[in-house]
Amino acid sequence: MSEKTGNILRAALFLIALAFVAAGVSRGEMSTVLRKAVTVCLECIGIG
Amino acid sequence: MADRRRVIQWIALIANNAYLKGFAEGRVYRGSLKSICVPGLNCYSCPGAAASCPLGALQAVLGDYRYKFSFYVVGLMMGFGLVFGRLICGFLCPFGLMQELFYKIPSRKAAGSGARWLRWGKYVTLAVFVIAIPVFFRGDLGIGEPAFCKYICPAGTITAGLPLVAAQPSLREAAGGLFAFKVFAAAAIAAACVVIYRFFCKFLCPLGAFYGFFNRIALYRMSCDGNSCVRCGACSRVCRMGVDPSREPDSAECIRCGDCLKACPSSALGAGFEFVRKGGAKDAGECARG
Structure with missing residues (x-):
């Protein structure tokens, strides 16, 4: 992969990543993560 | 390191x-x-x-x-x-x-x-x-x-x-x-x-x-300078992840521990973030072809 191709690919993927984060935040995924993370995850610890 | x-x-x-x-x-x-x-x-x-x-x-x-x-x-x-x-x-x-x-x-x-x-x-x-x-x-x-x-x-x-x-x-x-x-x-x-x-x-x-998946395109990458590499194999021998950094410096298995950089006797391997990378070569596959 040439340096130019690599830079274009990287920039495109960065933009996609930013768009993904923005889309996820706008549809409330952050609160889903928060809700799960502030209580003890029973599956994680082997109870649930 | x-x-x-x-x-x-x-x-x-x-x-x-x-x-x-x-x-x-x-x-x-x-x-x-x-x-x-x-x-x-x-x-x-x-x-x-x-x-x-x-x-x-x-x-x-x-x-x-x-x-x-x-x-x-x-x-x-x-x-x-x-x-x-x-x-x-x-x-x-x-x-x-x-x-x-x-x-x-x-x-x-x-x-x-x-x-x-x-x-x-x-x-x-x-x-x-x-x-x-x-x-x-x-x-x-x-x-x-x-x-x-x-x-x-x-x-x-x-x-x-x-x-x-x-x-x-x-x-x-x-x-x-x-x-x-x-x-x-x-x-x-x-x-x-x-x-x-x-x-x-x-x-x-x-x-x-x-x-x-991102090792090849991440801002942090490794590279190998084919002109400096003496093909001694020290880098692959020291790698505990089973990678040969002279052939595949950006292998998906490489965890960037830096052991190979220390082992390289000719400073052919380089690693760092894009634009500030020291040593190695811009072309990651150079050692393998050299």
């Missing part, structure tokens, strides 16, 4: 688990930082965890009846991968440090770096336990279970399950067959880490599998 790496690993471990009060009280942190994911594997049910584990967060969203994909978590993981690649595994992952500490326990060490086909295990874990089961196997309420956390993740058992079950009598009473299975699985993985360097990273870690 190794000493500097160890210091960074400890700082990352402490920063990831900075809620010390949680250890004293046997409770998890409930602040808003938990809506953000850290780059490495660090269970959000660990009493000290100050933010969320990306794998736990991903399964939580995928398993939610409202979603079939997590733009937020995948976007964050892509961002981490594009900047660091598997430098995260070598420097920032708390469970990576724990595995290296297990490996320090005196014992007979396994020769070689393990069967290569077994390394597909981490991609299977990612596809089946992190993605497919939470998305496609939903209960009556439409909620998918976080299968990786529930059946495999040793970090959850060691850093969250054991401390919380020890601290909370109600959890102790609730602990049954699943808890026993998870303790057994975590013990088996820890024992494997004693004899095989970073056993979990090599064969099971879905986060390493994901970040491995």
